[in-house]
Amino acid sequence: MSDGKCTHCGHQGLEPGFLADHQQPGFGVWVEGELQRGIFGGAKLMGRPKWPVEAHRCPQCYHLELFTSREL
Numbered sequence: 001m002s003d004g005k006c007t008h009c010g011h012q013g014l015e016p017g018f019l020a021d022h023q024q025p026g027f028g029v030w031v032e033g034e035l036q037r038g039i040f041g042g043a044k045l046m047g048r049p050k051w052p053v054e055a056h057r058c059p060q061c062y063h064l065e066l067f068t069s070r071e072l
Contacts, residue, residue, distance in 0.1 A: 011058050
């Protein structure tokens with residue numbers, strides 16, 4: 001995706017990266033459906049489909065483009 005085009009400014013060439021998340025060390029995930037909170041206020045994740053999130057940054061305007069690729 002590093003050859004992608006920024007949807008904000010049109011610059012060609014996005015820098016790859018990821019969203020760090022303390023729930024899933026090393027990467028963030030996209031969870032299908034509306035946010036449901038558990039008894040302690042955290043998001044309910046058990047049994048819900050999840051996809052890793054790739055974050056690509058535009059080196060010109062710093063806009064982030066987020067993509068998912070496959071289910072975990």
